Amino acid sequence: MKKTILFATALLVLFNVPGQAQTKEDAVKKTLNERYESAESDLNSLLSKESANGDLYAAAGDNYLYWGEFDKANALFKKGTEAAPTNPLNFAGLGRLAWLNGDATTATNRFNEAVAIITNKKNKVDKAVQQMAYLKMAEAYLQTDKKNLEGAIAFITPAQAINDKNPELYIQLGDYYRERDGIDLSNALGQYNKALELDPKYTRALLRKGVLYVNVKNYNEGLRYYNEAIVQDPNFAPAYREKAELLYLAGQYKSAIESYGKYLELNQNCRVQQRYASFIFLTKDYEKAIEELEKAQPCDPDNLYMFRLLGYAYTEVGNIEKGTENMDKFFEKATAKGSPEILGNDYAYKGKLLQKAGQDSLAIEMLKLAIEKDPEFVEGYGELATIYGKQKKYDLAADNYQKKIEKSEKPDELDYYYLGQYRYYNKQYAEADAAFANAAAKYPDANFWRGRSQNKLEVNADAPVGLAKPYHEAFIKQVSVDPKYIETYKKSLVEAYSYLGLLYGKQGNFSCSKAAWLKVIELDPTNKVANDVMTADKNLQAASEVGCVLIAE
Numbered sequence: 001m002k003k004t005i006l007f008a009t010a011l012l013v014l015f016n017v018p019g020q021a022q023t024k025e026d027a028v029k030k031t032l033n034e035r036y037e038s039a040e041s042d043l044n045s046l047l048s049k050e051s052a053n054g055d056l057y058a059a060a061g062d063n064y065l066y067w068g069e070f071d072k073a074n075a076l077f078k079k080g081t082e083a084a085p086t087n088p089l090n091f092a093g094l095g096r097l098a099w100l101n102g103d104a105t106t107a108t109n110r111f112n113e114a115v116a117i118i119t120n121k122k123n124k125v126d127k128a129v130q131q132m133a134y135l136k137m138a139e140a141y142l143q144t145d146k147k148n149l150e151g152a153i154a155f156i157t158p159a160q161a162i163n164d165k166n167p168e169l170y171i172q173l174g175d176y177y178r179e180r181d182g183i184d185l186s187n188a189l190g191q192y193n194k195a196l197e198l199d200p201k202y203t204r205a206l207l208r209k210g211v212l213y214v215n216v217k218n219y220n221e222g223l224r225y226y227n228e229a230i231v232q233d234p235n236f237a238p239a240y241r242e243k244a245e246l247l248y249l250a251g252q253y254k255s256a257i258e259s260y261g262k263y264l265e266l267n268q269n270c271r272v273q274q275r276y277a278s279f280i281f282l283t284k285d286y287e288k289a290i291e292e293l294e295k296a297q298p299c300d301p302d303n304l305y306m307f308r309l310l311g312y313a314y315t316e317v318g319n320i321e322k323g324t325e326n327m328d329k330f331f332e333k334a335t336a337k338g339s340p341e342i343l344g345n346d347y348a349y350k351g352k353l354l355q356k357a358g359q360d361s362l363a364i365e366m367l368k369l370a371i372e373k374d375p376e377f378v379e380g381y382g383e384l385a386t387i388y389g390k391q392k393k394y395d396l397a398a399d400n401y402q403k404k405i406e407k408s409e410k411p412d413e414l415d416y417y418y419l420g421q422y423r424y425y426n427k428q429y430a431e432a433d434a435a436f437a438n439a440a441a442k443y444p445d446a447n448f449w450r451g452r453s454q455n456k457l458e459v460n461a462d463a464p465v466g467l468a469k470p471y472h473e474a475f476i477k478q479v480s481v482d483p484k485y486i487e488t489y490k491k492s493l494v495e496a497y498s499y500l501g502l503l504y505g506k507q508g509n510f511s512c513s514k515a516a517w518l519k520v521i522e523l524d525p526t527n528k529v530a531n532d533v534m535t536a537d538k539n540l541q542a543a544s545e546v547g548c549v550l551i552a553e
Contacts, residue, residue, distance in 0.1 A: 054084025270299035344374030398422035515545035
């Protein structure tokens with residue numbers, strides 16, 4: 001079964017309850033505060049004493065469902081239907097699992113069984129249990145990727161008739177309107193506000209309002225409600241998690257890590273510790289991520305994703321040995337499971353490690369696998385191009401840069417620059433010129449390379465028409481505005497002025513030819529070609545460079 005953790009989807013106020021749960025209600029509060037491991041222990045203890053209690057089986061099944069342990073949830077709900085066949089909660093639980101797994105027929109059948117139990121007066125089902133069953137079934141239709149809004153409101157309506165003073169009723173109504181109305185927040189907000197009118201400290205409603213605003217990218221309002229929820233209950237763990245994820249989206253990585261650290265503090269267990277380490281990796285603080293991943297990995301050594309992230313992080317900091325060690329462990333474990341967890345990025349990182357280790361041929365094979373797994377893996381084409389360029393396989397390097405550009409949502413000018421160079425070295429001069437044209441606005445020497453490319457396109461080298469001239473002039477003009485540019489591009493400037501010197505000489509413009517060669521000597525006093533020309537050519541010696549405007553303003 002696909003494990004999909006549904007955060008903040010339970011039905012009561014969330015609290016952090018320290019110590020051993022004394023009642024089912026205490027255990028449920030732990031579930032709602034995402035303390036799944038602790039709730040599991042408490043509910044198992046309670047079930048050992050009350051093995052026929054249907055409410056306990058439902059609570060234990062819920063804990064596994066929200067945790068993402070669907071197989072365990074299924075087993076508990078089934079036991080609940082056997083131990084308490086007139087309790088609708090476990091039938092509703094089985095229906096929810098079926099809906100989560102895409103089995104609409106089974107979900108409908110199970111929901112119908114739950115409704116039949118509720119509506120059969122002989123069963124004398126407690127009103128609170130009836131309402132909870134209806135709301136949980138509605139929740140299933142609202143909280144998954146596949147929505148059933150008609151089904152949800154069909155369950156919410158009888159729930160409202162049972163008790164319209166339950167804040168949770170308005171949470172589900174708010175969720176219904178949120179899904180129905182899209183960016184129109186008014187109806188959903190109205191329902192969440194009704195929950196707060198019934199209980200001003202109802203943190204679930206505050207959390208929902210925050211999520212609502214974040215979904216429309218109003219991060220300031222979202223953050224305000226998360227903070228308000230924390231003020232109402234400083235131990236309300238989901239608010240710290242949502243806040244951390246919001247701050248991550250906003251690029252406030254340090255604050256995001258602090259907030260997630262508080263979530264970890266309230267939920268000290270292996271899974272959360274590993275998620276915290278994974279979250280730090282996402283902030284690109286790779287050194288700290290390594291520290292936390294190494295601490296978190298031993299508590300669940302079979303979690304192959306820890307090896308993946310350690311492999312990635314060590315690669316990013318340049319530790320080839322540790323990166324290779326962890327990526328190899330990841331591939332070993334993933335392959336043992338049939339390889340479904342292997343992503344294109346995994347092959348890509350392995351390729352990067354092989355490339356850094358000087359094993360280019362193996363790196364190429366890995367990068368090809370990465371692209372085969374994910375044809376939209378843009379960076380993979382760039383990595384391949386770099387290796388092929390190093391091997392002087394310019395045709396393959398250029399072709400991969402071309403693919404990278406075609407796959408990119410917004411191609412980078414630098415990609416065009418490198419594409420131009422590889423096309424040039426592959427003697428595709430017209431294609432090189434076209435690529436450099438897309439890079440010239442950002443990279444000054446792209447015009448220089450355009451000049452080189454155009455010069456190669458001259459039909460008669462002995463009597464050139466000056467195809468390269470406007471581009472070499474544009475390059476000289478661009479870089480001459482700043483002394484540091486002149487120093488950076490000195491070699492290319494020498495070549496550009498030399499081109500102008502030769503061109504003007506062949507065209508009989510000895511005044512400008514001399515001016516150009518003098519610029520070469522000014523940049524490189526020992527330049528042999530310039531000094532030889534100036535010494536040997538009497539036309540240049542007789543000419544005056546004063547009347548030449550070499551580069552027009």
